[in-house]
Amino acid sequence: MSVPAATATMDRLAAHFHRRARCRWPEPIFWLGVLAVIFALPSRAAIINEALIAGLFALSLDLILGLAGIVSLGHAAFLGLGAYAAAILASQGFADPLLGLAFGAGMAALVGLVSAPLLLRGGDLTRLMVTLGVSLMLGELANRNGWLTGGADGLNFSMAPVLGLVPIGFTGQRNAALYSFAVLFILFVIARRLAHSPFGLALAAIRENRLRASALGVGASRRIVAIYTVAAAYAGSAGALLAQTTQIVSLDLFDFHRSADVMLMLIIGGAGYLYGGLIGAAAFIVLRDVISAATPEYWEFWIGLALVILVLAGRERIAAAPRRLIALVAPRVAPRGAA
Amino acid sequence: MLTILLDGVAYGMLLFVLASGLSVTLGLMNFINLAHGAFAMIGGYVTALLMNRAGVPFLATLPAAFLIPAAVGVVLERTLYRRLYGASPLDQVLFTIGLVLMAMPIAAYLIGDEPQQVHLPAWLSGRIEIHGVGIGVYRLFIIVVCGAIAAALQMFLIKTRFGAQLRAAVDDARVAQGLGINVDRIFAIAFAVGSGLAGLGGALAADVVGGIDPSFPVKFLVTFLIVITIGGSNGIIGALIGSLLLGVLDVAGKYYAPSIGAFIIYGVMVVTLIVRPQGLFARGDAR
Numbered sequence: 368m369s370v371p372a373a374t375a376t377m378d379r380l381a382a383h384f385h386r387r388a389r390c391r392w393p394e395p396i397f398w399l400g401v402l403a404v405i406f407a408l409p410s411r412a413a414i415i416n417e418a419l420i421a422g423l424f425a426l427s428l429d430l431i432l433g434l435a436g437i438v439s440l441g442h443a444a445f446l447g448l449g450a451y452a453a454a455i456l457a458s459q460g461f462a463d464p465l466l467g468l469a470f471g472a473g474m475a476a477l478v479g480l481v482s483a484p485l486l487l488r489g490g491d492l493t494r495l496m497v498t499l500g501v502s503l504m505l506g507e508l509a510n511r512n513g514w515l516t517g518g519a520d521g522l523n524f525s526m527a528p529v530l531g532l533v534p535i536g537f538t539g540q541r542n543a544a545l546y547s548f549a550v551l552f553i554l555f556v557i558a559r560r561l562a563h564s565p566f567g568l569a570l571a572a573i574r575e576n577r578l579r580a581s582a583l584g585v586g587a588s589r590r591i592v593a594i595y596t597v598a599a600a601y602a603g604s605a606g607a608l609l610a611q612t613t614q615i616v617s618l619d620l621f622d623f624h625r626s627a628d629v630m631l632m633l634i635i636g637g638a639g640y641l642y643g644g645l646i647g648a649a650a651f652i653v654l655r656d657v658i659s660a661a662t663p664e665y666w667e668f669w670i671g672l673a674l675v676i677l678v679l680a681g682r683e684r685i686a687a688a689p690r691r692l693i694a695l696v697a698p699r700v701a702p703r704g705a706a
Numbered sequence: 707m708l709t710i711l712l713d714g715v716a717y718g719m720l721l722f723v724l725a726s727g728l729s730v731t732l733g734l735m736n737f738i739n740l741a742h743g744a745f746a747m748i749g750g751y752v753t754a755l756l757m758n759r760a761g762v763p764f765l766a767t768l769p770a771a772f773l774i775p776a777a778v779g780v781v782l783e784r785t786l787y788r789r790l791y792g793a794s795p796l797d798q799v800l801f802t803i804g805l806v807l808m809a810m811p812i813a814a815y816l817i818g819d820e821p822q823q824v825h826l827p828a829w830l831s832g833r834i835e836i837h838g839v840g841i842g843v844y845r846l847f848i849i850v851v852c853g854a855i856a857a858a859l860q861m862f863l864i865k866t867r868f869g870a871q872l873r874a875a876v877d878d879a880r881v882a883q884g885l886g887i888n889v890d891r892i893f894a895i896a897f898a899v900g901s902g903l904a905g906l907g908g909a910l911a912a913d914v915v916g917g918i919d920p921s922f923p924v925k926f927l928v929t930f931l932i933v934i935t936i937g938g939s940n941g942i943i944g945a946l947i948g949s950l951l952l953g954v955l956d957v958a959g960k961y962y963a964p965s966i967g968a969f970i971i972y973g974v975m976v977v978t979l980i981v982r983p984q985g986l987f988a989r990g991d992a993r
Contacts (some may be wrong), residue, residue, distance in 0.1 A: 396792075415878075432796075438795060438796050438799070440799065445904070458765060476785050485976070485979065485980060489979070489982075490795075491794070491795035491796070492732075492738060492795055493979060495738070495795065495799065496931060496935050496975070496978050496979060497976065499928065499977065500930065500935075500972050500975045500976045501976065503928060503968075503972045504969065504972040504973065504976065507969045507972060508969070509970050511969065539838070623924065623927070623928065624924070627803050630799075630800065630803075631803075635802055664811065664815075664819075665811040665814070665815060666811075667807045667810060667811050668807065668810075668811035668812065669809075670804075670807055671803075671804040671805065671806065671807025671808035671809075671811075672804070672808055673804070674800055674803060674804030674807065675786070675801055675802070675803075675804035675808065677792070677800070678797050678800050678801040678804065679786065679790075686788060688850060
């Protein structure tokens with residue numbers, strides 16, 4: 368290929384990726400809509416706050432699962448770590464929320480950085496087991512070191528107002544939701560830039576075919592460690608937010624079901640395009656609220672059923688559902704395909 | 707000292723029977739079946755309910771505790787599991803987590819939240835002294851029964867025609883099919899045996915773990931997975947050694963260093979994964 372042609376191809380590619388990275392019109396509407404919901408439903412602020420934090424947690428899983436294709440059954444490790452780091456800092460008298468947020472994210476990132484090399488060996492099953500094992504170990508560590516974490520009793524602490532102005536916590540649930548919203552928005556924008564950066568494209572290459580990526584000079588190891596650390600920081604921030612806005616930390620933050628739930632949220636919303644985690648988390652929290660209001664004990668059943676159907680129907684084919692719906696309603700209009 | 711060792715061995719044997727089914731489905735058939743504990747729960751419930759509500763003696767309930775989960779297993783395998791044999795690990799994980807989430811409320815709905823106790827018959831309770839070493843009769847019973855199951859399973863997989871067919875089907879399903887082996891049937895039977903063993907393990911474990919309740923599938927899921935991880939996933943011997951190691955370490959750890967608690971077994975698992983991702987006793991190289 369001659370040099371001008373190569374440059375032209377490069378230009379076209381660059382233009383293509385630039386176009387893809389641009390902000391599209393539904394995005395501001397989405398964020399304004401979320402903001403409107405916070406102001407419109409002050410009585411439901413607590414659950415909105417929970418959904419926002421769950422969205423951040425699911426976003427962090429999307430960074431590793433959706434972008435880099437790394438499965439994890441122990442993502443709750445970083446949620447718990449961030450929550451406990453923020454709570455312990457607050458209980459020691461450093462009550463500033465932003466300081467606690469940074470500390471929680473930092474601690475989670477540190478553990479993510481240290482544990483990420485474990486993910487580089489073996490297959491998916493090994494990764495599932497390693498991540499699960501790490502989260503269980505951290506949970507046991509929190510359980511055994513009651514002098515620091517309060518053990519099964521949890522911790523008692525109070526938070527100062529955000530930036531010294533906006534009080535959060537039980538009395539200011541709407542402020543808490545706004546605080547979570549602001550953090551989520553900022554971190555989302557960063558994640559979005561990351562996903563469209565050369566680094567994000569390299570991760571996509573690694574996800575699709577690691578061998579081929581390394582043959583093209585895109586080494587996997589350092590990039591996987593990097594994205595895992597970032598994702599850990601995100602999950603740590605979600606944990607810190609959860610601790611600060613509810614002012615409760617408990618050992619169940621490290622539980623297996625937290626890791627399973629967040630995976631479920633991401634799968635409901637769809638992995639790989641960042642909004643999936645947010646939509647899935649909102650759907651999950653609302654669904655859980657509605658179902659558990661109807662049948663408080665058995666709501667898990669319906670979540671499980673949804674999951675089984677989702678997998679059996681094929682997660683990829685869900686995206687094609689609208690078209691199939693048309694085919695179902697008006698079979699003569701739509702071209703016939705495999706049922 | 708010896709008492710602790712024997713207790714550990716008994717616990718390990720129990721873990722082996724609980725996890726051996728998983729080493730068939732996960733290890734041999736490469737299916738990440740996180741719902742394994744649900745089959746163990748069914749077995750435990752069968753024994754507990756037959757004893758408490760129908761007055762059937764303990765030993766007589768054990769065959770049912772094997773057969774009913776096996777039947778449930780084969781139905782689920784034929785209808786649902788088989789669709790996901792070639793699926794990605796993530797899909798298998800999601801699907802089986804979904805099954806667990808469904809199994810727990812069903813159990814709570816049908817049977818209730820409170821743990822169902824298995825009351826051992828008199829001849830199995832109490833302790834005896836052998837050369838000055840005290841051991842619970844039931845522990846001894848578990849060691850004998852589970853040891854027999856381990857031996858039978860190993861013979862079944864290595865010596866019988868079925869075992870050879872199963873290993874062939876796992877190594878290369880297409881070639882095995884071409885050689886006239888009915889791979890579908892083989893997998894269905896293997897899955898049924900795995901589920902049945904889980905049920906039997908659940909029935910035997912009911913007394914040791916303080917009754918069967920709806921949270922059983924999740925409570926022991928992690929333990930099963932650790933056994934398979936430590937033992938390596940492609941052999942009964944690996945699973946047996948893994949379970950015994952885990953059982954002894956866990957019991958000894960709880961006795962000698964209670965402050966560390968469950969940390970030991972998680973630590974062993976993570977270290978194992980770092981040193982040998984394919985398991986301690988796996989043959990061949992990692993995939």
